[in-house]
Amino acid sequence: MTTAVKSKIYLSSPHMSGREQDYVAEAFATNWIAPLGPHVDAFEAEFAAYVGVKAAAAVSSGTAAIHLALRLMGVGAGDIVFCSSLTFVASANPIVYQGAVPVFIDSEPDTWNMSPQALERALADAKASGRLPKAVIVVNLYGQSAKMDEITALCDQYGVPMLEDAAESLGSTYKGRASGTFGQYGIYSFNGNKIITTSGGGMLVSDDAEAMKTARFYATQARDPAPHYQHSQLGYNYRMSNVLAGIGRAQLQVLDERVKARRAIFETYREQLGGLPGVRMMPELEGTSSNRWLTAATIDEREAGVSVAALLDALAAENIEARPVWKPLHLQPLFERAAYYAHAERDSVSDTLFHTGICLPSGSNMTEEDQARVIECMTNLIRKGRSS
Numbered sequence: 001m002t003t004a005v006k007s008k009i010y011l012s013s014p015h016m017s018g019r020e021q022d023y024v025a026e027a028f029a030t031n032w033i034a035p036l037g038p039h040v041d042a043f044e045a046e047f048a049a050y051v052g053v054k055a056a057a058a059v060s061s062g063t064a065a066i067h068l069a070l071r072l073m074g075v076g077a078g079d080i081v082f083c084s085s086l087t088f089v090a091s092a093n094p095i096v097y098q099g100a101v102p103v104f105i106d107s108e109p110d111t112w113n114m115s116p117q118a119l120e121r122a123l124a125d126a127k128a129s130g131r132l133p134k135a136v137i138v139v140n141l142y143g144q145s146a147k148m149d150e151i152t153a154l155c156d157q158y159g160v161p162m163l164e165d166a167a168e169s170l171g172s173t174y175k176g177r178a179s180g181t182f183g184q185y186g187i188y189s190f191n192g193n194k195i196i197t198t199s200g201g202g203m204l205v206s207d208d209a210e211a212m213k214t215a216r217f218y219a220t221q222a223r224d225p226a227p228h229y230q231h232s233q234l235g236y237n238y239r240m241s242n243v244l245a246g247i248g249r250a251q252l253q254v255l256d257e258r259v260k261a262r263r264a265i266f267e268t269y270r271e272q273l274g275g276l277p278g279v280r281m282m283p284e285l286e287g288t289s290s291n292r293w294l295t296a297a298t299i300d301e302r303e304a305g306v307s308v309a310a311l312l313d314a315l316a317a318e319n320i321e322a323r324p325v326w327k328p329l330h331l332q333p334l335f336e337r338a339a340y341y342a343h344a345e346r347d348s349v350s351d352t353l354f355h356t357g358i359c360l361p362s363g364s365n366m367t368e369e370d371q372a373r374v375i376e377c378m379t380n381l382i383r384k385g386r387s388s
């Protein structure tokens with residue numbers, strides 16, 4: 001007997017609304033294919049209004065947006081930049097692009113994001129050595145906001161500007177305010193796996209409209225206002241194309257629906273899996289609302305009777321894409337010489353989350369049957385683990 005291969009369930013795949021093609025068609029009809037064009041201007045204005053900032057700059061990726069923000073903050077060769085450790089490598093790579101030196105800050109258990117107590121120790125040490133960081137990059141993991149009140153208070157106390165990496169938290173709020181708007185700069189990503197996508201792209205936001213003008217200048221090769229090609233500063237080719245901005249405009253219109261769908265997916269996982277032995281869902285800090293970009297949980301192997309690695313293998317065998325939690329950057333070979341501040345002495349929270357965490361398929365286009373398949377697979381394994 002042959003068993004049919006079950007259709008693949010992705011971790012988080014693009015989810016078009018259907019209106020994207022109207023905007024793309026408009027770009028084609030007017031021949032605003034590239035570069036820039038009216039969709040780019042409109043996408044920036046609509047995006048800035050949505051998150052509630054004065055200005056936005058549409059760029060080719062979230063990584064490019066981080067790079068531009070660091071440049072605007074004056075980060076240069078030999079400078080120190082603090083960064084969350086538990087994140088995707090793109091949060092920190094632009095530090096190195098600028099020739100600066102990353103210092104990684106651990107997570108705390110309530111949000112899985114930057115630990116204010118680790119940040120406080122790092123800032124105190126930096127001050128004592130006379131080398132304060134040029135910037136602090138705070139990541140909002142899987143949609144959950146970091147402890148912004150505590151972190152901004154520390155940054156203000158030491159006079160260090162903050163860049164909020166909200167690549168994963170578009171549509172999330174902290175005390176009613178949009179995630180990504182707490183730092184001097186904020187960035188978002190429209191990569192294919194994010195909550196909304198332009199196939200690839202990013203956005204830099206700030207209440208400093210002049211700085212956003214400068215960002216657009218750097219992002220278009222820093223061309224001086226002259227009829228000939230004249231350049232006084234180093235620039236990049238980082239702007240978003242008008243075709244992709246059209247996709248972004250249509251995606252932004254359904255963002256609230258996408259957040260609702262991802263939160264509902266999380267709720268179903270929580271109801272069905274959250275009560276199983278050893279399973280703990282990622283928390284949501286009081287006063288915040290996460291977009292639940294990815295449903296994440298930790299598995300206590302002793303209680304659940306099964307390891308994260310075994311769960312991932314079993315899900316893969318069922319053609320289900322699940323992932324471990326990000327490997328912390330202080331554990332990456334690329335950054336093996338970087339300094340690191342743990343949450344507390346002999347308590348590295350991000351290490352524990354990395355060893356016990358799992359991300360489950362969370363796409364807003366997942367069907368109920370898809371989710372039931374994931375839940376059944378998880379439930380069978382965890383119960384089997386218990387009975388053996």
Ligand SMILES: *Cc1c(COP(=O)(O)O)cnc(C)c1O
Pocket residue numbers: 060061062063064087088090091139165167168188189190191201202
């Ligand atoms: C996706 C992501 C980025 C990078 O965005 P790209 O658009 O892929 O360059 C940066 N930081 C975090 C936390 C991300 O998840």
